Amino acid sequence: MLRPIKHLRSIRAKRFLSTCESYFPDEPKAPILKTSTIPGPKSEQLNNELGEIFDNRATYFVSDYYNSKGNYISDADGNYLLDVYAQISSIALGYNNPELIKTAKSDEMTNALINRPALACFPSTDYATILNEGILSAAPKGMNKVWTALSGSDANETAYKAAFMYHHTKRRNGDFSAEELESVMNNELPGASDMVILSFDKGFHGRLFGSLSTTRSKAIHKLDIPAFNWPKAPFPSLKYPLNEFEAENRQEEDKCLQEFESIIKSYNGKVAAMIIEPVQSEGGDNHATPYFFQQLRKITQDNDVLMIVDEVQTGVGASGKLWAHEHFDLPSPPDMVTFSKKFQAAGFYFSNPELQPNQPYRQFNTWCGDPSKALIAKTIYQEVVKHDLVNKTASIGNYLFSNLKSLAEKYPILNLRGENFGTFIAWDCKDANERGKLLLSLRNKGINIGGCGDYSIRLRPPLVFEQKHADIFLSALEDALKEL
Template identity: 40%
Template sequence: DPAFTRLYQSVALAQTQLTEPKRPCVVTPEVPGPKSRQLTAQLNSYQNTDAVHFFVDYERSHGNYVVDVDGNCLLDIFTQISSLPLGYNHPSIIEATTKPENLLCCLLNTLGTLINRPALGSYPPADFVDRLVTSLMSVSKRNRQLRGSRSYSEEELRSSLMNQTPGSPKLSFLSFTNAFHGRGMGALGMSHAKWFHKLDFPAPDWPIARFPQLQYPLEEFTRENQEEEQRCLDQVRELIETWAKRGEPVAGVCVEPIQAEGGDNHASAAFFQGLQDICAETGAYLMLDEVQTGGGASGRFWAHEHFELRRSPDVVTFSKKLLSGGFFFTEELRPTEGYRIYNTWVGDPVRLILLEQVLKTIQDGGLLANAEHVGQHLLDGLKALQVG
C-alpha cells in the first residue's frame, strides 16, 4: 500500500538521512548535563545509579556518535559496552524495515513475536530453525554431531538432588587473573578483575592462573614475553595437577581471547595454542569467552580466529554484539537429555531477526576488512604520536 509505505518512510527517513557528525560537540558546562542529572535523581529513588553515565536520546544518536538528552554529542568508540554491533541507528537496519516488500510483514512479524514471546526450548515457532540457521549458526566455526548417551546410577541421581557426590561431583574450573566472565555464581567465581564485582559474594575455591603480562613494544621484549607466557602455561599445568590430587579435578579452563574488563591484556597465538595443548593432554575443556571480543571488532568475526588453533575450542560463548547470549559447543558437549540446558525463553527470536540483518550488513559492507584497516590506521597514528 503506497500511502502506508510513504508515511512510514517519511518518518524513518528522518533517521536514515542523519549523517554521522563530523566531531563531538558538548553544549552543557559539564557532562552529565541538567536533564541527565534530573533523570538520574528520579531513577535513584528506585535503584543505585552510580553506573549511569547519562541518559541517551536514541533517536538522535548516529553511527559512533551518541547524543545525550541534553544535546551533547559524544564520540562513542566502545559502542556502549561493546553491545551495539553496528553503532547507533545503522541505515541498513532501518532501511531493511522500510522496503515496501518487507515493511508490513516485518512490522507484524516483529510485533507478533514480541506479543507472544515463545518459550523456545519447548514451543518454538515454525520459522525458528530457519532463523537460527541464517543468524547464529552462520557464524559458528564448526559442524557438530551427536554422541551416544551414557546411563546413570540411582545413587548419582539421588545424590545430585542434595548437592552431594557422586551426582554433584567436586569439579573445579580454572580461570586467570584479571579475567571477567560474568555475574552468576560460577562465572563470578572465575572473574578476578575488580573488587566491586566480587566483594561480599561467596565464591568457589577454584584454581586461578596468572594471565601473561606482556611488555611493550613487543618487538623489544620477544624473549621476556616468551618466558612470561611459558611461566603462565607451566602454572596452568601445575594447578591442574594439584587440583586433581585434591580430588577436585579441573573440568574446564575459561579464558578471554583479549582480556577486556581487567585491562586491555593480550597474549600471543602461541600462548593460546599451548593452552589448548595442555587442555587436550589433561582432559580439561577449553572455553573461550568471546562475549566482549566476538562480532568483528578484532578484524575477524571471532577474535580467536587470530590464534590459528589446531582444533576448535570446546565452547565459545557470545553475547553483546550478537544481541543475545549463548554458546557454541562441540559434539562431545551436546546434552543427551532434554531440559539439561534450558530456561524459560532460551533466547528471543526478535534478536535473531535483527542479528540476521546485522550479519548481512557486516558481510555486504566488508566490515571485517574495514575494522582491520581502521584498526591499523589507529595504531599507526598512536605510534606516530608516541614517536613525536
C-alpha cells in the same frame, strides 16, 4: 539525454559513499556540545529522578537514544558525543541503523516479541531458519551447533553446565544411580559435581554465580557473594613494544603455561574446562601471543580439559577478524565459543554432539534465548558481510594504532597494545587519577570513552567507525593529553 547522465552520476556518487554515510547521511560531522560540562543540567535532573527508583550510581550521563545516530550518542541536553565506547562494545552497526530498524518493524519481529516462545518446548516454525541465516552463518571455523542464551554471563554458565554434564556422562557410562539422584537433592556427592572450571587471573566472565566464580578482574565484582572454590591460573603480563621484548615475553608465557599445566594435573582429572578471553577486556585489555593460546590448546587436549573461549566482548569483528581467536591459528578449534554484546544475542557455539546432554530439561530455562534477538543478530551479520566491515575494521584499526604510536612518542600513552587487532586497542595511564582526568577531559571535548583494569583506557567503537571519526578522536585525544 541529461536525465540518464544525471542518474549515472548519482549511481557513481553512491558507490563512493562510505558505509557510514550510506547508513547515516545526516550523522553529525563532529561532536556537538551545548553544555559546558557533561553531564549537563537536564541529564543530571533526569538521573536524580531515576535514582529514586533505580540504582544510577554508575551513570555517565542520561542518553537520548531516539536522537543518537551512527557513531554519535546524544544525551538528554542535546550534546552529541563521538562514541568510541559503544555501550561497552555492544553496538555493532551504529545507533539507529536503518537496516536494524527495518528488522525491528518486520512481521517476524512482531511475532517474536508478542509471542515470545519457551524455545526448548515450543520452538517457532522459523527459528531454525533464523539461526541458520544469522548466528550459525557466523559460526567460528569447525563449529556447526549453537545453544542460545540470555546474556554473556548466561552464555558462559550454560557452557560450564555443558562441560560438567559432558564429563560426568562419559564417566557414568549408564543411567543415574539411586545414590546420585538422592544425594544431589542435598547438594552432596556423588550426585553433585566436585569438578571445577579453571579461569585466569584478571579474567572477566560475568556476574552470575558460576560466571562470577571465574571472574578475577576486580574485587568489587565478587565481594559478599558465595563462590565455588575453583582455581585460577596466571595470565601473561607482556612488555611493550612486543618486538623489543620477544625473549622476555616468551619466558613469561612459558612460565604461565607451566603453572597452568601444573594446576590441571594437581586436580587429578577434575578440571572439566578452562575459560579464557582472547583479550582480557574488563581486566585491562591484556593480550597474549598466538604461541600462548596454541600451547593452551595442546595442553587442554592432552589432559581431557574442554577449552571455552569467551568471545562475549571480542567477537563479531572488532578485532579485525570475525572472531578474535582466529588470530591465533589454533591447532584445533576450541570446544565452545561464547558470544553476546555486538550480536545483541547470546549463546555458545560447539560441534561435538556430546556437549548436548542426552536427556531433555538438563540444559534448559523458560526462554533458552530470544528469537527477537536472534533476528537482530541475523541482520547484524548480514550487514557485516554485505559491507565487508570486518576488513574495514582491520584497516581503520591499523590507522588508529599507527597514529596512537606517533602520539605515544610525545605524550604519556604507555604500553600501547592491539597492533594488527582491529580497533581493539588500549593503553595505560600513569595511574588511576591520571586516567580519570583524561577520560573526563575527553568527554567534555565530545568523546565518549571508557577505561578497563586499574589504569587502562580502551577503544570499543562500532564497526562503522571510519577514518574521519578516527581523526576527530585523535585530535581530541592530543588536546586532552596536552592539558594533563
